[in-house]
Amino acid sequence: MALSKDKNWWRQAVIYQIYPRSFFDVNGDGLGDIAGITSKIDYLRQLGVDAVWLSPFYPSALADGGYDVDDYRDVDPKLGTLEQFDVMVAGLHDVGIRVFVDIVPNHSSDRHEWFQAALKAGPGSPERERYIFRDGKGENGELPPSDWPSHFAPSAWTRITEADGKPGQWYCHLFAPEQPDFNWDHPEVHEDFKKTLRFWADRGVDGFRIDVAHALKKDMSEPLRSFPKFTDFDNSLSGDDVLFDRNEVHEIYREWRKVFDEYDPPRVAVAEAYVRAERRVLYARPDELGQAFNFDLLSSYFDAGDFRKIIQFNVSLAAGAGSSSTWVLSNHDKVRHATRYGLPRNTDENAWLLTDGKTPVLDVELGIRRARAATLLILGLPGSTYFYQGEELGLHEVADIPADQIQDPQWVRNLFKMKGRDGCRVPLPWEAHAAHFGFSSGGSHLPQPAWFANYAVDVEETDPDSTLNLYRRALTLRKALISGEELTWHGDAHGEILHFDRGNGWHVIANFNGDPIELPDGDVLVSSSPLVDNKLPSATTVWMKIAN
Ligand code: GLC
Numbered sequence: 001m002a003l004s005k006d007k008n009w010w011r012q013a014v015i016y017q018i019y020p021r022s023f024f025d026v027n028g029d030g031l032g033d034i035a036g037i038t039s040k041i042d043y044l045r046q047l048g049v050d051a052v053w054l055s056p057f058y059p060s061a062l063a064d065g066g067y068d069v070d071d072y073r074d075v076d077p078k079l080g081t082l083e084q085f086d087v088m089v090a091g092l093h094d095v096g097i098r099v100f101v102d103i104v105p106n107h108s109s110d111r112h113e114w115f116q117a118a119l120k121a122g123p124g125s126p127e128r129e130r131y132i133f134r135d136g137k138g139e140n141g142e143l144p145p146s147d148w149p150s151h152f153a154p155s156a157w158t159r160i161t162e163a164d165g166k167p168g169q170w171y172c173h174l175f176a177p178e179q180p181d182f183n184w185d186h187p188e189v190h191e192d193f194k195k196t197l198r199f200w201a202d203r204g205v206d207g208f209r210i211d212v213a214h215a216l217k218k219d220m221s222e223p224l225r226s227f228p229k230f231t232d233f234d235n236s237l238s239g240d241d242v243l244f245d246r247n248e249v250h251e252i253y254r255e256w257r258k259v260f261d262e263y264d265p266p267r268v269a270v271a272e273a274y275v276r277a278e279r280r281v282l283y284a285r286p287d288e289l290g291q292a293f294n295f296d297l298l299s300s301y302f303d304a305g306d307f308r309k310i311i312q313f314n315v316s317l318a319a320g321a322g323s324s325s326t327w328v329l330s331n332h333d334k335v336r337h338a339t340r341y342g343l344p345r346n347t348d349e350n351a352w353l354l355t356d357g358k359t360p361v362l363d364v365e366l367g368i369r370r371a372r373a374a375t376l377l378i379l380g381l382p383g384s385t386y387f388y389q390g391e392e393l394g395l396h397e398v399a400d401i402p403a404d405q406i407q408d409p410q411w412v413r414n415l416f417k418m419k420g421r422d423g424c425r426v427p428l429p430w431e432a433h434a435a436h437f438g439f440s441s442g443g444s445h446l447p448q449p450a451w452f453a454n455y456a457v458d459v460e461e462t463d464p465d466s467t468l469n470l471y472r473r474a475l476t477l478r479k480a481l482i483s484g485e486e487l488t489w490h491g492d493a494h495g496e497i498l499h500f501d502r503g504n505g506w507h508v509i510a511n512f513n514g515d516p517i518e519l520p521d522g523d524v525l526v527s528s529s530p531l532v533d534n535k536l537p538s539a540t541t542v543w544m545k546i547a548n
Pocket of ligand 1: 064067068104175211212272332333
């Protein structure tokens with residue numbers, strides 16, 4: 001199947017996020033690999049997604065699950081080779097699936113050749129200029145240059161030992177110490193990333209997911225401004241905060257757009273920008289990245305009012321920016337949505353993980369039922385949907401990973417008070433009765449729980465009511481139903497029911513937590529859970545065809 005040259009293909013695409021190390025392992029070392037993705041192309045084709053996005057597969061010591069990149073233009077030998085990558089892209093393209101790769105421009109790993117050169121070259125050298133090195137404060141430079149925090153706690157500054165063995169300068173890392181931040185005031189950093197974008201685009205990559213797109217530019221004016229603590233959205237609307245969402249960051253993306261437009265169809269991109277919605281759309285402008293993740297649903301509960309507000313707001317916001325909205329319920333950084341919805345509202349997810357998922361008690365079935373309803377709802381919306389691997393199986397978070405097997409750097413850096421994100425990164429169950437649930441012949445880099453057997457692909461394939469079959473059905477229908485990007489609301493703007501249509505008689509009706517309701521006359525095309533006495537019960541979404 002030839003890929004279309006339509007330059008708007010991304011506006012209403014369904015993109016499936018693959019966390020490569022946990023997808024499928026061909027060589028039996030317990031880590032998923034590139035050849036593993038290639039061998040599952042038929043699974044992806046049957047699922048019906050338009051594109052896949054691969055989380056980092058670059059050489060890495062895995063200090064942060066691969067978001068610590070040693071070399072941006074290669075494949076981690078543990079995961080395969082560039083040739084295998086090319087085979088994967090060709091195979092996906094053959095079945096009409098496009099490919100996004102993850103670009104991590106805020107920081108490299110500390111093993112990157114530039115950082116190693118900077119360590120050797122010493123203070124004041126051109127090599128240090130490509131990162132953010134500063135002398136420390138205090139009599140002997142023993143205090144960090146500023147109070148900036150790291151996302152992974154505590155400080156964003158780490159002191160190095162200079163070549164002569166003496167304590168030396170400090171470098172900035174908004175994440176782990178193994179992730180030194182680049183200096184985006186340096187022209188070589190700009191040039192090198194454009195080279196990376198072209199490298200992958202030349203290999204046929206169709207799109208890029210841009211990691212922490214809002215963080216690249218910091219206010220480096222001396223004395224460094226204070227920024228002691230992260231809050232939800234630190235940045236104001238001014239574009240003049242210390243560390244995030246500074247106005248200058250957009251110059252970078254305007255440069256990148258020129259690179260994207262060298263290709264036919266133009267390469268596309270989506271920003272991961274944890275900023276206020278009003279500022280998020282700036283990243284999505286047509287002369288910048290084109291799209292930005294809308295994480296509003298990722299951080300909300302299964303609530304009709306919240307969904308309605310978020311949908312209305314984002315649809316109009318994206319349209320105003322010349323983009324289309326994105327919808328995300330799960331990703332590799334967040335407790336899976338089936339689990340979030342099966343816990344009582346306002347559960348502190350970290351506290352719950354620290355009890356190994358015992359308190360409060362998770363309502364397994366309710367969580368899945370609500371997750372299916374939410375998924376069918378967002379698939380009915382205009383814009384693009386980003387899935388995270390395993391959600392199509394209705395997987396829950398793995399909450400009881402033993403302390404000595406936790407990989408997320410947040411665990412150690414928060415002194416064992418934050419379990420972090422491993423629970424959604426456990427390798428997928430493919431076969432209920434095979435070793436490692438068919439993920440690998442040799443092992444699993446994170447432990448898989450026994451209950452994964454109930455969610456294995458081979459089990460769900462044979463069950464017509466499984467979550468996998470719901471996803472497949474919905475994606476097939478969506479392709480046939482989708483036309484424009486309009487959305488018309490019906491009914492009450494309050495209450496437990498959300499009802500809208502998408503033109504051509506395609507109606508989406510969701511009952512969140514209300515009593516069962518009568519459906520309008522028409523054909524039910526798909527339902528996230530069975531109707532009861534022909535009524536739409538709570539925590540259920542239907543798609544209908546209703547004559548105009
Ligand atoms: C993004 C990634 C996350 C990673 C961080 C640092 O937020 O999604 O997994 O830890 O950036 O690269």
